[in-house]
Amino acid sequence: MANLILILGDQLSHHLSALEGADPATDRIVMAEVHDEASYTNHHKKKLVLVFSAMRHFARELTGKGWQVAYYRYDPDSPHKDLLSVVQEQVLSLSPDKLVITECGEWRLDNQIRKWFDALGVPVEIRPDSRFIAGKAVFARWAEGRKQLRMEFFYREMRRKTGLLMTPGDEPEGGHWNYDADNRRKWKGQPPAPAPFRVEPDDITREVITLVDGHFRDHFGTTDDFHFAVTADRAREALDHFIDFALPCFGDYQDAMADQEDWLFHAILSPYLNCGLLDPMEVCEAAERAWYAGQAPLNAVEGFIRQIIGWREFVRGIYWLKMPEYASENRLDNDRSLPWFYWSGETGMHCLHRTIDSTRRNGYAHHIQRLMVTGNFALLAGIKPEDICDWYLAVYADAYDWVELPNTLGMVMHADGGYLGSKPYAASGKYIHRMSDYCGQCRYNVNHTSEEDACPFNALYWHFLDRHKDDFSRNPRMVMMYRNWQRQDPDHRNATLERANWLLDHLDEL
Ligand code: FAD
Numbered sequence: 001m002a003n004l005i006l007i008l009g010d011q012l013s014h015h016l017s018a019l020e021g022a023d024p025a026t027d028r029i030v031m032a033e034v035h036d037e038a039s040y041t042n043h044h045k046k047k048l049v050l051v052f053s054a055m056r057h058f059a060r061e062l063t064g065k066g067w068q069v070a071y072y073r074y075d076p077d078s079p080h081k082d083l084l085s086v087v088q089e090q091v092l093s094l095s096p097d098k099l100v101i102t103e104c105g106e107w108r109l110d111n112q113i114r115k116w117f118d119a120l121g122v123p124v125e126i127r128p129d130s131r132f133i134a135g136k137a138v139f140a141r142w143a144e145g146r147k148q149l150r151m152e153f154f155y156r157e158m159r160r161k162t163g164l165l166m167t168p169g170d171e172p173e174g175g176h177w178n179y180d181a182d183n184r185r186k187w188k189g190q191p192p193a194p195a196p197f198r199v200e201p202d203d204i205t206r207e208v209i210t211l212v213d214g215h216f217r218d219h220f221g222t223t224d225d226f227h228f229a230v231t232a233d234r235a236r237e238a239l240d241h242f243i244d245f246a247l248p249c250f251g252d253y254q255d256a257m258a259d260q261e262d263w264l265f266h267a268i269l270s271p272y273l274n275c276g277l278l279d280p281m282e283v284c285e286a287a288e289r290a291w292y293a294g295q296a297p298l299n300a301v302e303g304f305i306r307q308i309i310g311w312r313e314f315v316r317g318i319y320w321l322k323m324p325e326y327a328s329e330n331r332l333d334n335d336r337s338l339p340w341f342y343w344s345g346e347t348g349m350h351c352l353h354r355t356i357d358s359t360r361r362n363g364y365a366h367h368i369q370r371l372m373v374t375g376n377f378a379l380l381a382g383i384k385p386e387d388i389c390d391w392y393l394a395v396y397a398d399a400y401d402w403v404e405l406p407n408t409l410g411m412v413m414h415a416d417g418g419y420l421g422s423k424p425y426a427a428s429g430k431y432i433h434r435m436s437d438y439c440g441q442c443r444y445n446v447n448h449t450s451e452e453d454a455c456p457f458n459a460l461y462w463h464f465l466d467r468h469k470d471d472f473s474r475n476p477r478m479v480m481m482y483r484n485w486q487r488q489d490p491d492h493r494n495a496t497l498e499r500a501n502w503l504l505d506h507l508d509e510l
Pocket residue numbers: 265266267268269270271273274304307308311312313315365366367368370371375392396398399400403404407408411412
């Protein structure tokens with residue numbers, strides 16, 4: 001009796017369900033760096049380094065624990081371009097009773113794997129991914145029969161299920177479920193933001209950097225200054241670093257943006273959570289301990305835990321509930337192509353330039369930059385969901401379809417009709433000005449709307465409202481915005497729309 005166990009590049013956890021009950025004496029693990037997984041999108045170079053290096057370190061740990069591991073390193077001349085071809089070779093050499101795998105995170109690959117039985121001639125056992133708090137069936141049951149799916153209500157269920165920040169009487173600690181209203185401060189340089197956690201590349205990582213620079217030259221971003229953790233031990237140190245130095249201010253400055261600070265008080269843990277080096281519950285429990293020990297305030301700890309057991313689980317639930325049709329939703333009928341500056345960073349709009357520049361350098365931008373700068377602009381400009389989703393999937397070290405797609409297509413583009421928010425997150429330059437210091441460095445004037453030097457976000461914001469009045473003017477949360485628009489002098493409104501039309505015709509020149 002022998003089983004073959006396939007572990008994917010985002011399943012680097014020793015307690016993976018595929019390993020449960022396995023026997024190191026007889027079973028064999030297979031892991032493979034293959035062309036098709038490395039190339040289904042234009043992955044950021046730092047993501048490729050992270051995934052390949054973490055895979056190699058994980059395989060070494062498994063071997064150290066006595067497992068037999070068949071590991072395939074990336075080779076551009078390899079006949080094995082995809083995972084099926086690797087698994088076929090292993091099935092021929094081992095003649096296993098079955099292939100065991102933990103369900104895959106993305107619909108694209110999951111759909112392929114579910115058809116492997118015919119090609120392999122051995123059964124394929126697909127086990128649930130126990131690293132998530134709400135299984136797919138649990139989410140589907142929660143969603144069934146509900147008119148509206150709201151993250152807040154799902155989140156409360158997850159709080160009850162996990163017991164995180166709950167009193168012994170099953171009430172939320174502090175008396176409220178959500179402290180978001182306390183989390184909207186602008187950051188003016190004080191308190192100083194901590195330096196991000198850094199790991200210097202070891203021999204394995206340096207070898208992978210050379211490989212990525214050699215074979216993935218055309219991919220977005222740079223490998224320069226790669227400092228992510230590539231093992232679970234180091235990722236846990238990154239978690240400790242966040243808890244000690246950033247969590248206390250995480251809540252207050254969660255929505256802030258700063259010209260000279262790429263990371264602010266964010267966790268920078270999503271690349272590790274998403275490839276399996278960190279477990280969501282261990283991360284939340286560490287934050288919860290910090291609150292009980294008086295090391296971090298409740299608005300910070302609740303806000304952080306909500307992102308993980310609330311938003312992260314919720315977007316995964318929506319993804320699996322709605323795929324594959326979800327990926328082609330375009331309820332606002334957008335048809336404009338993504339401007340080239342999303343790839344080059346070359347634009348006079350300073351907020352966009354800085355966000356894209358840190359994305360290129362780091363494979364990272366924090367949530368408000370993704371939502372209110374690059375995302376907001378794409379929404380206001382009516383970019384095709386497909387184009388902007390491809391961009392987000394490519395440019396971040398934490399990007400995987402199951403989490404990127406609902407955030408982009410749903411939360412940012414409102415292309416699904418509103419599962420991720422009851423109204424679009426459309427905002428003018430005023431919002432960016434209020435939450436950042438970008439506008440002071442910009443060639444556009446945030447206080448102007450229709451003039452030649454006016455901030456493009458302003459006219460585009462009114463144009464967005466005007467062109468979608470049939471979609472949103474009756475939305476109770478947007479009535480006020482429409483009232484403000486209607487109240488403006490008709491000549492001013494015309495000048496605004498004229499400016500917006502000019503901007504839409506010249507996006508690549510902004
Ligand atoms: P923090 O701000 O410190 O938050 C802590 C943790 O909460 C994160 O590590 C993450 O695991 C989780 N989290 C927070 N917000 C979300 C969210 N909206 N959805 C899911 N998890 C969340 N996150 C990804 O992990 N991968 C993606 O591909 C991705 N694409 C995004 C695309 C867009 C357009 C937007 C608006 C958001 C996207 N996010 C994505 C969510 C969020 O921006 C990132 O999780 C976050 O910026 C990661 O940085 P951090 O670890 O410093 O997060």
